[in-house]
Amino acid sequence: MNRTAWRIAIVGAGPVGLALALHGARLMPEAAFTVFDARPAERDVAGDPRTLALAAGSIQFLERLRCWPADAAAPILSVHVSQQPPSPGQPEVLIDAASLGVPQLGAVLGYGALVAPMQQRWQAAVAAEPARLQMRFGAAVSALEPVGAEVLVHVGEVAAAQHFDLAVVAEGGVFAQQARKAVVHDYAQTAWVGALVLEGAGPATRGRAYERFTRQGPAALLPLPNGGGDGDGTTPRRSAALVWCVARDDDPVRGLDAPQRLALVNTLFPAEVGRAVEMSPLKDFALGLNAERTLVEGRTVRIGNAAQTLHPVAGQGLNLGLRDAHELVVALRDTIDLERALKHVEWSRAPDRWTMIAATDFLARSFTWRGPGLAALRAAGLAAVQHVPGLKTALARRMMFGGR
Numbered sequence: 001m002n003r004t005a006w007r008i009a010i011v012g013a014g015p016v017g018l019a020l021a022l023h024g025a026r027l028m029p030e031a032a033f034t035v036f037d038a039r040p041a042e043r044d045v046a047g048d049p050r051t052l053a054l055a056a057g058s059i060q061f062l063e064r065l066r067c068w069p070a071d072a073a074a075p076i077l078s079v080h081v082s083q084q085p086p087s088p089g090q091p092e093v094l095i096d097a098a099s100l101g102v103p104q105l106g107a108v109l110g111y112g113a114l115v116a117p118m119q120q121r122w123q124a125a126v127a128a129e130p131a132r133l134q135m136r137f138g139a140a141v142s143a144l145e146p147v148g149a150e151v152l153v154h155v156g157e158v159a160a161a162q163h164f165d166l167a168v169v170a171e172g173g174v175f176a177q178q179a180r181k182a183v184v185h186d187y188a189q190t191a192w193v194g195a196l197v198l199e200g201a202g203p204a205t206r207g208r209a210y211e212r213f214t215r216q217g218p219a220a221l222l223p224l225p226n227g228g229g230d231g232d233g234t235t236p237r238r239s240a241a242l243v244w245c246v247a248r249d250d251d252p253v254r255g256l257d258a259p260q261r262l263a264l265v266n267t268l269f270p271a272e273v274g275r276a277v278e279m280s281p282l283k284d285f286a287l288g289l290n291a292e293r294t295l296v297e298g299r300t301v302r303i304g305n306a307a308q309t310l311h312p313v314a315g316q317g318l319n320l321g322l323r324d325a326h327e328l329v330v331a332l333r334d335t336i337d338l339e340r341a342l343k344h345v346e347w348s349r350a351p352d353r354w355t356m357i358a359a360t361d362f363l364a365r366s367f368t369w370r371g372p373g374l375a376a377l378r379a380a381g382l383a384a385v386q387h388v389p390g391l392k393t394a395l396a397r398r399m400m401f402g403g404r
Helices: 017-028 056-064 111-128 258-265 317-333 338-366 374-387 390-399
Strands: 008-009 033-038 051-055 074-076 078-083 092-095 106-110 133-136 141-145 150-155 159-164 166-169 181-200 208-213 218-223 237-245 275-281 285-291 300-302
Touching: 008 017, 008 150, 008 159, 017 033, 017 056, 017 111, 017 317, 033 159, 051 111, 051 317, 051 390, 056 106, 056 317, 074 159, 074 218, 078 374, 092 374, 092 390, 106 111, 111 133, 133 258, 150 166, 181 338, 258 275, 317 338, 374 390
Parallel strands: 008 033, 008 166, 033 133, 078 208, 166 300
Antiparallel strands: 051 106, 074 106, 078 092, 141 150, 150 159, 181 237, 181 275, 181 285, 208 218, 218 237
């Protein structure tokens, strides 16, 4: 197997950037990796409460990197997809891990619970091989400058710069804060995110995620780790993450106080989820598609949210980014020709990327369509997924593992 001593810069120490660094350091022992991140070294990411949903394939990848915090994650054992009434026949799709022969469809955990152990593992790798591996905290990359067959990484406003054979941008951000890429669509939707405490849910709902197509947009409930307790000892309680997408120009959430928001949430989901009795403060994010047409430009590669920011309707953004990282390392490992490796990454990632971009874009746009019969069409689509042989399994495996 061919090896190379390439110098590789990774911009961004989030889950995608760190996964790339850990995977690359393991599979490419002659290559040198430097991870840049603007956050100071003393900033503790462990308490970052943002919620992440990871598919089964992503969990397997992180387990191979030995940085999957299983004790901090809530497994997703089933997914229930339905449309808010009135809907012809009230169709629903139920996907469960047992029927697919997998232990879980995915898992939910806090951003800090995932990134902190990944960062610790990378710092340990740096300490073990300081001549080959580096971590530069507090180093905001201000520019990437192509210089012949190299790329010059500029840090901050001073003239500090380093030469690399390849720079990988894994620093994403959210749609509202990003520079616009080649493929852009503003969905004119807002995502309200937070956490709920649910009371009275039945035992069959344990580990179940819910996706509900409402008249305003998709709403999702995801099981949270260490959730809820037993309430008063007689009525079980569980915690769930809420992602609630609504139209920006007809937002039913923004003008409500906390009790009113709680009351409205209780009209969204099926009765089996129980009743929401507590709600955290909600944060709002603008939703849009922002994607590069190509991953590679010269000696610079963009992956994860730096390459494609998606609507959260299918929860695939981070999973797609982790697959980007995995496949990039495999391509680099398997050839001594960097240009050939980058061309391979470009064409091999295209089917997975554009399938997910197209699917999430279609679903997101469909909620902006108005007209008679659209609810019936969505209902027919759900019924087809549930009852057409093989269709549900194919869809579930695509969501879990991408195009592999």
